[in-house]
Amino acid sequence: MRNVIRIGLVLFALATPAAAQETKLQVHGYLTQAYGAAHGGTFLGIPEGGTADYRTAALQLRYTMTPNDQFVWQFSHRRLGTSPITVGEPELKVDWLFYSRQMGNLDLRVGRLPIPAGIYNEVRDVGVLLPLFRAPYDFYLEGAFTSETVDGLSARYNLFADAPWNVELSVYGGRYDMTNRNTAYDTTGTPVAYLPEVVNVDNALGTQLWLNTPVDGVRAGFGASRLDAQSGDFKGKWTELHGSFDARTRWATVQAEYRRFAIPDVNYTAGYVYAGLHATQKLTLHGQMEFSDVQLTTAPGAPVFDFDRTKTFGASYAFRADLVVKGEYHSTNGHWSDAPLSPIGVAPAKVSYFLVSFSTSF
Amino acid sequence: MRFAILSLVAFVALGKPAAAQQGGYAVIVNEANGVSTLSAEEVSKIFFKKTHRWTNGLDVVPVDLPESAPAREAFSAAVHGKSVGAVRAFWQQQIFSGRAVPPVEKPSDEQVVAFVRATPGAIGYVSAGAPISAGVRRVPIVR
Numbered sequence: 106m107r108n109v110i111r112i113g114l115v116l117f118a119l120a121t122p123a124a125a126q127e128t129k130l131q132v133h134g135y136l137t138q139a140y141g142a143a144h145g146g147t148f149l150g151i152p153e154g155g156t157a158d159y160r161t162a163a164l165q166l167r168y169t170m171t172p173n174d175q176f177v178w179q180f181s182h183r184r185l186g187t188s189p190i191t192v193g194e195p196e197l198k199v200d201w202l203f204y205s206r207q208m209g210n211l212d213l214r215v216g217r218l219p220i221p222a223g224i225y226n227e228v229r230d231v232g233v234l235l236p237l238f239r240a241p242y243d244f245y246l247e248g249a250f251t252s253e254t255v256d257g258l259s260a261r262y263n264l265f266a267d268a269p270w271n272v273e274l275s276v277y278g279g280r281y282d283m284t285n286r287n288t289a290y291d292t293t294g295t296p297v298a299y300l301p302e303v304v305n306v307d308n309a310l311g312t313q314l315w316l317n318t319p320v321d322g323v324r325a326g327f328g329a330s331r332l333d334a335q336s337g338d339f340k341g342k343w344t345e346l347h348g349s350f351d352a353r354t355r356w357a358t359v360q361a362e363y364r365r366f367a368i369p370d371v372n373y374t375a376g377y378v379y380a381g382l383h384a385t386q387k388l389t390l391h392g393q394m395e396f397s398d399v400q401l402t403t404a405p406g407a408p409v410f411d412f413d414r415t416k417t418f419g420a421s422y423a424f425r426a427d428l429v430v431k432g433e434y435h436s437t438n439g440h441w442s443d444a445p446l447s448p449i450g451v452a453p454a455k456v457s458y459f460l461v462s463f464s465t466s467f
Numbered sequence: 468m469r470f471a472i473l474s475l476v477a478f479v480a481l482g483k484p485a486a487a488q489q490g491g492y493a494v495i496v497n498e499a500n501g502v503s504t505l506s507a508e509e510v511s512k513i514f515f516k517k518t519h520r521w522t523n524g525l526d527v528v529p530v531d532l533p534e535s536a537p538a539r540e541a542f543s544a545a546v547h548g549k550s551v552g553a554v555r556a557f558w559q560q561q562i563f564s565g566r567a568v569p570p571v572e573k574p575s576d577e578q579v580v581a582f583v584r585a586t587p588g589a590i591g592y593v594s595a596g597a598p599i600s601a602g603v604r605r606v607p608i609v610r
Contacts, residue, residue: 131568133562133568135563163563165565169568172526172528173526177565203565207519209519212566214565218565219564227565231559231563233559234556234559234560234563263517266517321548426552426553426556427555427559466559466563
């Protein structure tokens with residue numbers, strides 16, 4: 106990270122001074138505050154007794170040196186109730202810190218930058234942009250297997266930018282840390298504790314391609330990534346593929362994504378379908394179905410296990426584009442609850458929860 | 468952290484909702500700009516920052532009126548085919564994915580004219596009846 110910051114500072118210093126446009130610092134931010142309660146167990150930090158200790162927020166500083174040179178610094182804050190994922194997480198952390206240079210249709214970035222992956226990875230905490238409180242969990246996860254940011258470089262290029270069909274291609278590389286879920290077992294093999302662990306990720310390389318169609322708001326995407334993960338004695342190469350469909354019209358939004366991870370000893374596949382009906386300009390009704398499956402690859406022909414099945418219904422009301430209230434109910438049947446992970450193949454846990462939240466931004 | 472959250476809430480709560488009035492608009496550029504006409508699609512791409520340079524090599528610098536300005540509402544509907552709120556949602560996506568920020572915003576027609584006059588690559592729009600001073604000219608939008 107230090108070398109990346111040094112490179113960024115050098116590029117920053119070499120940037121030509123502002124000429125035509127006013128040099129200025131812009132400040133933006135967002136906040137989502139929620140109250141949630143669960144039934145049948147604790148899910149992602151939401152206990153049966155309910156919690157209001159559930160929010161995401163960020164403050165973004167953007168220094169525009171010229172119309173083509175920018176420096177972006179974003180701090181973020183996250184609380185997930187009683188979830189072990191946020192244990193030890195600082196109240197405020199540096200979310201992004203990157204220099205960006207635009208050269209025609211090419212955008213280069215260096216520093217700690219958001220990973221372009223799927224519809225929501227870059228904005229997964231921005232409540233005013235998400236249909237529900239969080240991006241679909243089976244696909245995007247939160248902590249395990251994925252990261253929102255990478256310390257490294259990225260490039261984005263718009264091919265055939267003026268054509269009705271055009272392509273937006275992003276590539277990135279670098280390193281990051283991710284928090285993995287781990288389970289502690291007693292001597293009888295019974296899971297007794299849920300332990301978050303930091304996994305170091307090196308040599309991460311990835312790409313995201315979007316095909317924009319002539320129909321405004323309709324696009325299809327494909328992405329892939331590979332990385333070397335290490336945690337303690339564990340070392341392994343992970344690969345990932347995903348595909349996305351995103352259609353946003355005046356009356357309805359339909360989205361579907363599918364992803365497949367191949368990690369040592371395990372294949373993880375996940376996906377979701379989301380439909381949002383914009384009943385009025387401000388009121389949207391939401392429905393979503395998610396799934397994830399796990400297959401152990403230690404033995405040939407191993408069966409595929411249902412890891413999670415979640416159904417979600419909700420409604421949101423946008424007083425303005427920057428002020429949205431949401432209510433949502435999730436019914437889960439799987440292994441993502443905060444109880445110590447049960448061995449794959451054992452009956453999954455049925456946990457339901459609701460969240461009421463308001464989101465704002467400026 | 469609580470103070471920061473309260474500040475965020477206060478900041479947004481004090482923001483003014485977009486006006487519902489309609490009004491006409493006129494697109495203006497710096498007099499030194501050689502462009503004679505523009506299509507609505509070209510102007511839309513400029514204001515969404517998808518076009519970065521004029522044909523003469525100058526950087527394109529779009530300038531907006533505030534969201535509450537009737538001319539902005541008319542401009543958004545006619546040029547983008549979207550409401551001011553939908554355009555705002557587009558910029559939220561750009562801002563919070565770290566990609567781009569909206570065009571510079573000036574509070575009045577007079578200040579838009581002054582900005583365009585002072586900036587060779589600038590393009591803006593003002594209320595249809597706003598006075599246009601020397602150094603700035605109107606550009607017809609062809610359909």
